[in-house]
Amino acid sequence: MFSQFNRDNYHQLCDRLAAQDADLYAIIRQYGYPPFWSRPNTFESLVHIILEQQVSLASALATLNKLKEKIQEITPARVMLLTDEELKACYFSRQKTVYIRHLAENILNGNLSLEELELMPDEHIRQKLTSIKGIGNWTVDIYLIFIVHHGDVFPIGDLAAVNALKKVKNIPLATREEVLAIARQWKPNQTIATMLLWHFYLESRKK
Template sequence: MFSTFNQESFHSICDTLAAKDADLKRIIDNYGYPPMWSRPNTFESLVHIILEQQVSLASALAALNKLKEAVQEITPARVLQLSDAEFKACYFSRQKMAYTRCLAEAIFSGQINLEASENTTDDEVRQVLISIKGIGNWTVDVYLMFVLQRADIFPSGDLAAVLAFKKLKQLPKETTKDMLISLAEHWRPYRTVATMLLWHFYLSSRGKTISLPL
């Protein structure tokens, strides 16, 4: 089974987390509630997440918008018609060009059914998506959190979340990923919303606001 959250339950979950973790409460007290970042369950959203791998959000969005200009509507069929040169003109690296094509082929052929993922468990979604070249755990985590709105995901591979976690809890820089995963257990069954609070802290403490997930 899996649990989800929505706009109606989001603030209530934030309050539940704040009641059990004084550090999370301090984020809300200082900066207010975080945005409830979300994206539609579409091929375009997954392409966007792939583009965000290891680059700035601004760079990823620029490439996505350029792709949208080129094909009008970002669908597997239209993307598969693009040449290498056309992809490059949309600021796609050779790697991300290959990843996007692999994803488009998987959806176009029926290997992946994004609509069906809404009714499958987190582990099942991960198993299917991670079989596609270029999709790793971070990409699956973001898809689960922001597209499917699964409530209990901690993206241990996300640099901003990790940095915010260490700063919030005053942890040593050398704190391991396994230790963070263990500490995040305290936030079950709402680790996704706890991570949104971490991102909110990361951005707000730097005077930044953004309407997209990291």
């Protein structure tokens, strides 16, 4: 069975990690608890994550908002009615246009049910989502963390999380394997540790 976290046990899980890792404790002591980042389990949320691939969060949000302005409600059926030119006018790259269409088609033809994903363990969700063009491991990790709140995910493809870990642990030259080895020490709460690392990354940049 997979572990999940929620608003009720979030701070308790942060405290549990802080008790076993002085570096994570230092993040809470300096910056407080991280926000409870969460998104609904909708087509729009998955579109948002795909838009966030390899661009700034602000840029992805601008594209999402432009699309919302165009079609009001972001649904598979409404997206499929748009031409490539209309999506381009909403700041979609050619690549992201292909990805969003594939996702919409898979939901419309019944190949992907977001409701069913809520009941699946990590590896089954990963298998199901990565079979869709344009969805890789990073996108799945963000879905697992933000949307279905699975508790033991470390997104090794996320630069902010990895760079924060290297800084917090003072290991700037750590390899991928070394980073994963440290993250495994936070099992079964790697997601909560990731939230703390993101919190550190965002707050420390404000200085």
